[in-house]
Amino acid sequence: MSIISVKEVYKRYQLGRENFVHALRGATMQVEKGEMLAIMGPSGSGKSTVMHLMGCLDRPDRGEVWLADRRVDTLPHGELTGIRGKEVGFIFQGFNLIPTLTAVENVALAAEYAGASRGKARERAEDVLKEVSLADRMGHKPGELSGGQQQRVAIARALINEPSVVLGDEPTGDLDTESSREIIGLMKSINERQGTTFVLVTHNPEIGDACHRTVLMLDGAVSEG
Amino acid sequence: MRAIRNIFRRKLRATLTIGGIAIGVLALVVMGAIAEKMTLLVNGGTEYFSDKVTVSESPAHSMAALPMSIDRVAEMEAVDGVNVASAGCTLLLDEDGGASFGMPAMLIGYDLRARDLESFEVTFADGRDLEPGDQGKAVIGSDLVKKLGVEKAGDTIEVRGRTFEVVGIMEATLTAPDTTVLVNLPDAQEIFYDGLPEFVQSMVTQDEVITDLTIYPDEGVDPDQLADRLEAQFDDIDAIGPEKFEEQIGSIADIFNYIVYGVAMVSLVVGGLSVINTMTMSVYERTREIGIRKALGASDWRIIRQFLTESAWIGLIGGIIGLALGSLMTAGGNNAIEQSGTAIFLLTPRLAIGSLAFAVVLGVLSGLYPAWHAARMNPVEALRYE
Ligand SMILES: Nc1ncnc2c1ncn2[C@@H]1O[C@H](COP(=O)(O)OP(=O)(O)OP(=O)(O)O)[C@@H](O)[C@H]1O
Ligand SMILES: [Mg+2]
Numbered sequence: 001m002s003i004i005s006v007k008e009v010y011k012r013y014q015l016g017r018e019n020f021v022h023a024l025r026g027a028t029m030q031v032e033k034g035e036m037l038a039i040m041g042p043s044g045s046g047k048s049t050v051m052h053l054m055g056c057l058d059r060p061d062r063g064e065v066w067l068a069d070r071r072v073d074t075l076p077h078g079e080l081t082g083i084r085g086k087e088v089g090f091i092f093q094g095f096n097l098i099p100t101l102t103a104v105e106n107v108a109l110a111a112e113y114a115g116a117s118r119g120k121a122r123e124r125a126e127d128v129l130k131e132v133s134l135a136d137r138m139g140h141k142p143g144e145l146s147g148g149q150q151q152r153v154a155i156a157r158a159l160i161n162e163p164s165v166v167l168g169d170e171p172t173g174d175l176d177t178e179s180s181r182e183i184i185g186l187m188k189s190i191n192e193r194q195g196t197t198f199v200l201v202t203h204n205p206e207i208g209d210a211c212h213r214t215v216l217m218l219d220g221a222v223s224e225g
Numbered sequence: 226m227r228a229i230r231n232i233f234r235r236k237l238r239a240t241l242t243i244g245g246i247a248i249g250v251l252a253l254v255v256m257g258a259i260a261e262k263m264t265l266l267v268n269g270g271t272e273y274f275s276d277k278v279t280v281s282e283s284p285a286h287s288m289a290a291l292p293m294s295i296d297r298v299a300e301m302e303a304v305d306g307v308n309v310a311s312a313g314c315t316l317l318l319d320e321d322g323g324a325s326f327g328m329p330a331m332l333i334g335y336d337l338r339a340r341d342l343e344s345f346e347v348t349f350a351d352g353r354d355l356e357p358g359d360q361g362k363a364v365i366g367s368d369l370v371k372k373l374g375v376e377k378a379g380d381t382i383e384v385r386g387r388t389f390e391v392v393g394i395m396e397a398t399l400t401a402p403d404t405t406v407l408v409n410l411p412d413a414q415e416i417f418y419d420g421l422p423e424f425v426q427s428m429v430t431q432d433e434v435i436t437d438l439t440i441y442p443d444e445g446v447d448p449d450q451l452a453d454r455l456e457a458q459f460d461d462i463d464a465i466g467p468e469k470f471e472e473q474i475g476s477i478a479d480i481f482n483y484i485v486y487g488v489a490m491v492s493l494v495v496g497g498l499s500v501i502n503t504m505t506m507s508v509y510e511r512t513r514e515i516g517i518r519k520a521l522g523a524s525d526w527r528i529i530r531q532f533l534t535e536s537a538w539i540g541l542i543g544g545i546i547g548l549a550l551g552s553l554m555t556a557g558g559n560n561a562i563e564q565s566g567t568a569i570f571l572l573t574p575r576l577a578i579g580s581l582a583f584a585v586v587l588g589v590l591s592g593l594y595p596a597w598h599a600a601r602m603n604p605v606e607a608l609r610y611e
Binding site for chain 2: 092101
């Protein structure tokens with residue numbers, strides 16, 4: 001069963017008065033439940049854009065986006081916000097965390113946005129941080145953590161609401177090889193243990209290797225996969 | 226507090242903004258404290274004058290520039306509707322007027338003939354009221370205790386070159402009596418007479434000179450109408466009833482209130498612009514953070530609330546500092562002035578609470594646009610922002 005289905009989506013951005021960038025031109029792809037999928041391709045090929053559509057951060061100009069069994073591209077603004085909070089987790093490249101909040105506060109924030117009380121959110125955040133082996137770094141601010149540790153906090157935050165899908169945009173983009181491998185290993189083990197679906201936009205071939213499947217994008221469409 | 230952590234991310238900027246608000250609130254508190262004092266004074270006066278008419282020699286008509294004569298008492302009491310015309314002799318407590326702001330302290334001698342008709346209640350913190358025949362004795366207002374160096378009834382004071390025994394200290398009324406020394410009419414007349422130019426002295430006697438009359442109307446007689454009738458009948462006097470008093474004195478209080486509103490408006494604009502500027506910069510700098518928060522499922526309302534909380538805190542902290550400085554300044558000011566005259570500041574609870582509320586509302590209002598701007602951001606564009 002597909003957990004995400006993107007059908008013939010188009011997205012363009014207006015640059016000048018008459019100038020458009022066609023970020024997506026009829027991209028179609030499916031993500032299966034429990035799968036770990038890599039989206040690769042050259043810079044500007046529309047990888048991030050398609051991931052944003054999957055995560056309900058944006059709507060396509062044309063085409064359909066389905067999440068689980070629900071068509072989401074036609075949903076109103078407020079509902080998209082709710083889906084982002086509860087059903088999807090995000091990991092971005094670098095500067096992922098809110099600098100004034102500690103690790104545990106950063107993680108708890110996502111639970112608070114999903115409606116948990118501050119106390120409950122904190123409790124759960126502590127549990128998830130333990131799962132990513134950061135029990136001893138809970139009170140640290142992002143600036144006091146290494147790049148790899150920061151990304152682990154981001155993973156914990158993406159997982160706190162137990163979403164069906166975690167979307168990552170260059171999750172290892174700012175990391176050295178060693179930390180990068182550690183993060184890939186962590187995501188893989190979460191995928192194996194909990195069955196969480198991962199969709200990872202990346203230039204890193206090691207992520208491609210770790211994933212079950214790779215989709216290759218070119219000029220706003222899927223060229224292979 | 227997360228909001229406070231965010232505010233002090235940019236320490237200098239936060240400090241400057243909060244300082245701006247603090248100065249606005251300080252100005253508001255200080256001006257407001259003067260207005261509050263003024264209002265109470267006026268209210269007290271309005272109450273005192275609500276049932277009587279004050280008569281003085283009209284400066285426009287008294288060609289001879291002679292002081293009022295005590296003969297006026299009989300003249301006035303002959304008028305229909307006048308119950309008692311009580312003679313008074315009102316002088317400045319300090320001959321040179323003293324170097325005080327606000328209400329100058331007064332020395333008032335009166336004939337005590339209308340004491341039973343007086344509706345304005347004065348109670349005594351120590352001692353007793355003045356009695357007829359209390360020659361050389363005085364009752365003093367609560368604000369003058371320090372200035373005159375009095376500790377208790379029975380002490381003596383030196384005013385206008387004469388020594389008086391203090392028989393009573395009045396409880397604070399928050400209005401004119403607080404800054405008044407009351408004596409029997411002859412004592413005040415003596416001082417008044419001595420201060421007159423020689424050629425005037427040669428034309429009058431000491432026991433006839435007075436400065437004003439307080440007219441107590443008969444029961445059921447409207448004091449304003451009585452004042453009009455008196456002025457119509459005697460064209461060389463000014464008769465001031467409650468309405469005219471309010472008109473004259475009320476307008477002074479109004480001016481102070483306008484100044485307070487003016488200060489409030491100026492600090493609203495200056496402080497508000499500064500908060501808008503700070504919050505707008507903060508939103509701009511935190512664009513990516515806003516994108517991340519939105520990706521995590523923060524609703525627009527959550528984002529608005531976050532930034533409004535921050536701007537409200539900026540307002541509140543500024544307000545607290547401004548209020549603290551303001552209460553120091555008004556207390557210090559009163560202390561310094563009390564040596565020479567009377568308190569001019571009155572920091573009332575409603576002024577304190579009002580100033581804080583004002584600062585918070587200012588913060589919230591100024592945060593509205595930046596917060597709305599943040600909430601409206603497109604998450605994808607916010608995330609692309611580096
Ligand atoms: N908000 C935007 N405004 C204008 N152009 C945009 C915007 N977002 C994306 N684009 C353009 O759309 C195209 C696709 O962008 P996208 O970010 O999806 O590429 P990508 O495959 O993720 O590239 P990269 O590997 O560099 O991250 C690019 O040409 C980009 O410049
Ligand atoms: Mg990208």
